[in-house]
Amino acid sequence: MSEQKLSAVEAELYDRQIRLWGIESQERLRASNVLLIGVRGVGSEIAKNILLSGINSLVILDDGTVTEEEQNKNFLINKNSIGKKIAEEVLLKAQALNPLVTITADISDPTKKDAKFFEGFTIIIATRIKTDFLMKLDKICRASNVKLIFGDVFGSFGYSVTDFHEHDYHEDQIKLPTQKRAHDGTMIKGEKEIVKTKGQIIYPELKRVIILPNTKQSIDHIKKTKRRNEYFYLMLILLEFRNRQGRNPEYLKKEKDIELLKEIKSEVLDLYEVDHSKLKDELFEIVFGEVVPVCAIVGGVIAQEVIKGVSQKEVPINNVFLFDPITFSGKEETIG
Template structure:
């Protein structure tokens, strides 16, 4: 990705951001072409934040139709949007957030796309996808050196998983300049200097992070961590539920869905050699629907990770973020 020099209008619009993370980082953002798969409750929050950051272009890929329920939890939609293509209906309000960003909609099914479709993006964000397709996209991204992040909201629980490849980034660190002695013997006070320090995080591919029952991947490298966060296993349980049921848990089918979730949870914990008490069944009561405030929080987190990944400014999460459905706090896990 080549950096794009900012125009005078852009420099003025993004002045506060440039003061925060510097002109070089803003120019990297301004050159970024981003694909967002899924523009539902969570996707709309992600879109808002990355549009405001000042990227070059955003393609929204979603083949869904706006329902009354969807319209109520997506601030980019209006009542007039019901029954229409969601990817097209979000464009008007999305564009208004930042007229300088090129935004386009693709209403075809994500799974209908071949590998070449994904090749021209700087980073890809995915929501609402089944696991096999997530892993397929990650494989394509790795072959083309494209960064990838996926996330979802289930009730008051949410998560994100990132594969930023071999990610180099810069952090500002304050360095003290040594005292200097003058000719008269007096010493000057030490001065502070801000310097950029380069670091690197090597991310594992997603098939070493998301390992579900009936796959051929070994889980031994994950089992080595004795105190793995219990919400990591909740994430896997929900992904496996979506894979099997081809939908998310539905409040109208709550009792049956909880039984299925309990069965899957048991399989997941057995696979990883974890005591069944590690993941309380009571948590399964909290995973229904897309709760708007949780979408807002997680959407902000994912967008911030996208900004870090593109701008090369500050350390991103390595590599799993889990939103606690009980305390509403975030937890970072290094998996794989």
């Protein structure tokens, strides 16, 4: 991705951001083309944050229609939108957030898209998809050098998983002043310096991170870590639920869905040879719907990682973020 020079209008609009992460990083953002799959609760928060950051273009890909629940929790949707296509209904408010960004709505099924469709983006953000499509998408992204991050919110729990391939980044560090001796023998204290340091993170393929029951893949590389965060397994359970049911857990089907979640829990924890007491069944009571404040937090984290990935400024998460629904704190895990 080549950098794009900022116009005078853009330089004025993004002045605060340029002061924060520098003109070079802002120009990388200005040249980026982003695909967002799914613009529901957490997706709307992601869209808001990346639009304000000053990207070049955003394609919103979502074939869903607006429900009453969605209209009540999605701040990008207007009134009287029930029954209409979500991707189209969010356009007006999304564009108002940043008129300088080109925004396009695509109401087709993401799983029916040709591989070439995904190859032209700088980064893809995926929500609400099954893992078979996720693995296909990750393979396409790796072959086309397109960065990928996906995440979701289930009730009060949320997560994100990143695959930025071989990601180069830089960060500014303060070099402490040193004392120098003057000609007259007195000691002179130097000034602090800002030094740019470079680094690289090599991310594993997602098929080495998301391994579910009934797979032929080895999990030995994941099992090596004895104290894996319990919410990593909750993420796998919820992904497997979506794979089997084609949906997220629904409150109107709560009793039946919790029983299935318990069954999947046994399969996942047996696969990873984890004591079943590590993950309490009570957690399944709080994985229904999308809690709006949690969407704001997780959406903010995902957008932050998108900005890091595109701008190459600061160290991104390597590679899993888990939002603890009990303590309301974020946990980072390196898996795979």
